[in-house]
Amino acid sequence: MKDFFELFINEVKEAYASENHVAKLLPKALKAANSPHLKTAIQEHLKQTEEQIVRLERILTEIKETTAKAICRPMEGLIEEWKNIQKTHYDSDTQDAAIIGFLQKVEHLEIAHYGTLRTYAKHLKLPAFENLFKESAREEGDADRKLTDIAEGSLFRTGVNAKACKKCA
Numbered sequence: 001m002k003d004f005f006e007l008f009i010n011e012v013k014e015a016y017a018s019e020n021h022v023a024k025l026l027p028k029a030l031k032a033a034n035s036p037h038l039k040t041a042i043q044e045h046l047k048q049t050e051e052q053i054v055r056l057e058r059i060l061t062e063i064k065e066t067t068a069k070a071i072c073r074p075m076e077g078l079i080e081e082w083k084n085i086q087k088t089h090y091d092s093d094t095q096d097a098a099i100i101g102f103l104q105k106v107e108h109l110e111i112a113h114y115g116t117l118r119t120y121a122k123h124l125k126l127p128a129f130e131n132l133f134k135e136s137a138r139e140e141g142d143a144d145r146k147l148t149d150i151a152e153g154s155l156f157r158t159g160v161n162a163k164a165c166k167k168c169a
């Protein structure tokens with residue numbers, strides 16, 4: 001029978017697989033994006049993603065685990081959705097809106113990964129790991145909020161969604 005620590009290991013590996021999908025996906029999203037604000041946000045998150053991968057590798061090394069058999073089915077599903085976005089010929093603003101909507105689903109999956117891992121690490125009394133997961137969860141949350149800001153705009157800037165919805169009042 002597998003125990004809670006093995007569940008933790010599986011979750012770490014799943015997060016690792018997920019981040020590796022994201023690291024391959026973000027350069028494609030960067031190329032497809034039109035808004036300079038969106039491009040900057042994607043570039044920043046790509047850097048964070050690379051750091052998050054290193055964090056997960058450090059954790060796996062410390063618990064004497066490898067990255068073998070690391071898979072993340074939910075992220076694989078999202079990657080399929082990305083292929084649909086790429087195949088669809090949207091106008092440039094609508095394409096940005098679609099990219100943001102897609103990336104927010106990605107962020108929410110990652111927030112779920114790190115939220116779970118943070119609480120598992122707390123129960124396993126692994127505070128150093130708990131802090132690393134907290135840091136990654138914070139970065140994912142910030143990235144998500146930044147995407148909402150780009151989509152919805154501010155007092156001084158029109159958001160991507162309003163630009164895309166040209167017939168909106």
Ligand SMILES: [Fe+2]
Pocket residue numbers: 019022048049052110140
């Ligand atoms: Fe991430």
